[in-house]
Amino acid sequence: MDQVAGAIADPVRREILMMLREGRLPAGEIAGRFPISRPAVSRHLRVLRDSGLVRDELVGRRRFYVLDTGPLAGLAEWMALLARPSGWGHRFDALETEIHRTRRERRVHGTTDQAKENTA
Incomplete structure (x- = not known):
């Protein structure tokens, strides 16, 4: 390489x-x-x-x-590993998704709960 x-x-x-x-x-x-x-x-x-x-x-x-591009394969694989984000990047993406899901559920349930209180 x-x-x-x-x-x-x-x-x-x-x-x-x-x-x-x-x-x-x-x-x-x-x-x-x-x-x-x-x-x-x-x-x-x-x-x-x-x-x-x-x-x-x-x-x-x-x-x-x-x-002959064959010898480039090893270098390309190493560069792909280097360019790939660390495990933390995926974890932060998952955390962001979970935060958005939780906020959406709170809005939906909050609206439903308020509607029940107004009818009671």
Whole structure:
């Protein structure tokens, strides 16, 4: 998970991943979309490959890169746990619901009790 988080920490690598969402691309085309040197893009691709987020395929003399989202699953699960409210959030929601229910019952029973007193 640390290696995946480190890989997506860089904005250039995130942009490469977004480009690969559309399908496989050759290394030269990926490099051509950035204002940085080809060796710099190659290093970014190596980090992504080492983290398992992309894999490369040789087709003749061309190297294509393909997105692999599998390694993101562990990171996504951890982020979901982090984002999930603690147990207290659900308890406060339940308490608020109970307060509203009790107030509603008091209004209903209060009106009924007053009506009985007025008719007596």
